[in-house]
Amino acid sequence: MKKEFDFSKEFGEIDEKLVENAGKEWTRKKHYVFQRYSRKIAGIAILVIFFIAAASNSNVQAAVKEFTTKIGEALGFTKDLSPYTKMINQTLTKNGISLTLKEVILDDRILAVAVHADFGEGKEGTLWVNDEKTLIDGQWHMAYESMQSAGIDTDIFKPERDTVLIQIYEDQLLPDGDVNVHLVLEGVKLIDLGDAVALPEEYDKESVEFVYDFVITPEELKAKTVKKELDVTVGVSGTEKKKLTLKELAMNDLYCRIVAEGVTWDDDWPNQYDLKLKGTDNLGNPVSLEGGRFLSENEMLFTTDFLGDYETGVAIEDDKVQMSVPDKDCDYLDLQLYERKIIWDGAEEILDEEEGIYGQESGDAWEMYAEEENYGWEPVGKPFRVMITHTGRAAKETPAPFDLYSSYAPGEEIPKEDDLITEDAQDGSHTG
């Protein structure tokens, strides 16, 4: 017998305290979250919860797994992150919750911490970084995204587990040398209801703070971050505005980011479609950068997702978890711009003859994005190549022909290499 999960019904049963809080006038953090960032970030702060085991992409390559860091292991990095990782291994215990801060990675864009949490026998719990109290180099920074992963095979809420918390920053510029970090983590035990668990009614008052003060040097990661200026126009021109110019590239062993211009944050295209750049580097590593974030009104950010390039709905095998990050020492990236209609706007339009107006009939949007349909992703314009010239390195031989197949939906005609757009990155250099 099948049962139907009815969100509208279930959501009506959520904790009254949550509802009550949302029933009040909105004042808290409004100033900081939105007004503070309105000039720099057109999006709003987004918290992403990772459940890596829930998602998959069939193109993910098997990776060599010789992890020396918890952060690398949990997120599926193929590169050894230990040169950038500060080992802390400090344990604090409060109110029956024991938290061991194991590892930290820090640079201008990310703060990643690996912790071992123990909420007590049989007690499930949850953790987060307190943005308002955490200070990096004495400065307060609002994270643009917060992410949590319990790795590939563990429950993110189970009583005892390793967890990786990641904060993404857009307004941070760290100095050279040592940086003082005042890290404030918060944890709360969930209430055991027998056949279920629930948040404490006043979870914000019952949460416990764990404060760690340490010094970390982000220089190694910053030095190994490749930054390029680009001038690559991609997409198509037409009645719909679907063209972007890629302007900046930054990549290291943890992430890859490309800043693009050509659309504004209130244009229909980025509001109605998910966008991504997908392909491979010349070493065969999968590359996938999600678009949609705006750093300013007309600067869209494409960035690798710490979840990897996985699609919802297909189970992923443990040994298939891999970040879709190019090798920072690669010679070029072969990429294709893709768009996908955002689900909330993906319902079929129907005509109401009685009213003479168009409405929307809800369909199963998730079924629309089936694997055989490339999960709804449609290529926009032609594939293109971004050449990367590394300073201080002798020119390499001409790269092999593109392997473009992975950039195209099944059944789609793959263009000849002559049809591809090829652009060189300008001013190739490593930052220092």
Added chain:
Amino acid sequence: MPPHKPNVLSAFVGKITRGFAIDSFRKKYAAKRGGLLHREDVCSEMDELKFSYTVDEQMAEKELVGVIERFLLKLREADRDIFIRRYWYLDPIKEIAKRHGVTEGCVKTNLCRNRKKLYRMLKQEVLI
């Protein structure tokens, strides 16, 4: 009144109002399949989170609500407020945008992303 005293009366009253609003809207929606009321959009969005599961995989109702609550707790305060204002209070996007001082596109994108995360979380908790 319910058999037990609700902790927050305003929330309880709101729950009744909300349930009535959704029910009455759904009936109208099913009958006419048209109209551009904002609640049509809300229901359409909420329907994205529908999925079927078998009795063997069934999760107690309380537990499903627990998953949603844990998801809400993990959200940033502003995101949580936006999510609850939209799907509990059934606020129009425009009003939520005004409440938070951001554009409607911003709110839509935020809701879309968080719906996806909740869907993924629910599917994993129920089916795995």
